[in-house]
Amino acid sequence: MTSTLSTDTEVVAAPLVKKPARKRGGPKGKTPGDWAILLVAILLGLLIAVPFFMILLNSFKSPADYNANGPLSLPTGLDFGGLTNFWERVNFPEKLWNSFFISSVVAVAAVLISMLNAFALGIGRVRGRTWIVVLILLANMLPQEVLLYPLYFMFKSVGLYDNQWAVIIIFVVIQSAFGTYLLASVYGTFPKEILEAASIDGASRWRILWRVVFPISRGTLSVLLIFFFIWTWNEFLIPLTFLVSNATQTVPVSIAVLQGDRLMDVTTTSASALLGLLPTLIFFLIFQRTLTRGITAGAVK
Template sequence: MTAIIAEPAPDRAASSRGPRRDPRRGRRRRRGPSAYAVLAALAALAGIMLIPFVVVVFNALKTPAEYAEDGPLAPPGGVHLDGITDFWERVGFGQVLLNSALISGSVAVLAVLLSVLNAYALGIGRIKGRTWMLALLLLANTLPQEALVYPLYYLAKQLNLYDTRISVIIVFTVIQSAFGTYLLSSVLATFPRPLLEAARIDGANRWQILWRVVFPVVRPTMSVLLVFFFIWTWNEFLIPLVFLISQDNQTVSVALGVLQGQRMMDATMSSAASLLGLIPTVAFFLIFQRTLSRGLTAGAIK
């Protein structure tokens, strides 16, 4: 006899429904009217903030005759680069641009490294007088540069560093690292102690703990400080104006201010100079925009 085994009947309801889908997959969040209103408001605000930049571009591409006839808000009749080329040749903008890039880049890198070392001692090392040192750093951030100009000028004269780029690099490295140390020390003060103890048990010394354990954690914050230090140093005017008196060592902001003070520029050349001074910082910000956004949001994501 042949045994006949009946197969279970397929579930018609299940087959009619088709394969199951994860309800969470493919779900698209719908935006309400309030979200579109916020986006429209932000777009309008961004457009308003771009108006001064557009006006500067318009005036930089005009001739003095067009500026006098049509005013500052009218678009240019064509692309005229006379103001840009005249300013470039008059101040030697290539050398000035190199000076600003060298000073700002050196300050950004050195200030971040110094901030990490100081914050490691204050936040994790817990040295004596930590509270007083943090209060001193906070006080240093609130001091105006006008109060520091004469002591720094006298010290640079005594050390034969006056009218050198290295003097400005040293000054701004210390000034920027005061803020960086205060910020990073508050971050490292909450660093997980079990992680540090595990590294010590594995035989890591202090330098290995710093570069292999602490550094990867604070790297997003360091990238934010690097971008900010570069932009802040690029826009500094008073201390470079006092310390860099020769044209070969001047920065972009100093060259702009000196030439305007001598009344050697018309409106179109002033706009061209402002545009040339603004483009490098905007380009630097756009290049490191993703790094900046990741660093700002890294502390909120675990």
């Protein structure tokens, strides 16, 4: 009897050991669907990288090497003739400064105007807010081809044709239209308690904008600044139309100058594309962390 009780007591006191749950989808928990998505993403990345790889290959080839071996072969030797030719033919430092000046002024001015417009529409709650936002958005939805003739006639009459400020004014209006539409929806959901507390403390609307709204929305504004700079840098049609003289042209326009009707130097064109791509790539790498923080800022409360 004693032995039976002791045995039962030991059985009851023994801890229950659970088997570890088996993970699904392999050792790292990835399902076949995750691997398929990863494979598709890798293939898309490779397809996107192919043109850049070809530009890099052909930028350092001589014309004889390109004609003999084609565009997909590795260069037999490093030849900087295409880079030097493009640098000297179009005066690349001048075109680089023109693009940087136009893109910088447009990005800063468009972000500033977008913030002021969005503050009035999203927080000020003016009458007819929805219709005003739709009207502003139309400036960004119209094709650039439709705007060319009226803008040409207008800037020709005021003496701004073949002037960089004409391009700056056009892109400030276009980019700020998109920025106003985006920021107005963001500022429309701004916490009213913060604004009411600042107003009770005696802050004016101007002070609320710069001391309350601007610091909180700095991440979104930095994302807009980066995008406006890159978008303006890559614009081609309007700068080609309004910047006729060689001294006012931008980098994309100078690349198009190299292409003739019946003859095109592929190695020089590839070198020009490489030089035109590097500034935006460097700009993106410098502000990559700022861009990531700005995009993910709205996801964290």
